[in-house]
Amino acid sequence: MKKKLKILFDNLCCSQCKNGFDENSITIKREENGLLVTNLQCQHCGKNFGIAFIGFSDLSVKNPEPLEVQEGPEPISYDDVIEAHRFIKNLDGDWHKYLPDNR
Numbered sequence: 460m461k462k463k464l465k466i467l468f469d470n471l472c473c474s475q476c477k478n479g480f481d482e483n484s485i486t487i488k489r490e491e492n493g494l495l496v497t498n499l500q501c502q503h504c505g506k507n508f509g510i511a512f513i514g515f516s517d518l519s520v521k522n523p524e525p526l527e528v529q530e531g532p533e534p535i536s537y538d539d540v541i542e543a544h545r546f547i548k549n550l551d552g553d554w555h556k557y558l559p560d561n562r
């Protein structure tokens with residue numbers, strides 16, 4: 460799964476040290492039907508980019524759009540994930556319009 464996720468981050472590099480991300484940069488915090496909550500951290504300088512939401516129905520998509528990564532000064536905590544989950548729920552089923560169209 461992580462190797463597939465790496466495809467989604469291939470277009471991105473660390474804004475601090477300009478190194479690319481690899482699968483070790485990605486931590487899966489939560490996995491649900493069609494949605495991953497991931498944490499992204501640079502393996503070179505340790506900069507933490509906070510959480511990214513990834514909606515997927517087919518991760519083998521050939522031309523994934525670059526993801527929007529939220530900058531977060533604080534390392535992610537469990538509360539952050541719960542908060543994010545609430546946020547998603549508040550979007551009613553409509554949230555995936557904010558995600559790259561992988562379908």
Ligand SMILES: [Zn+2]
Nearest residue numbers: 473476501504
């Ligand atoms: Zn870096």
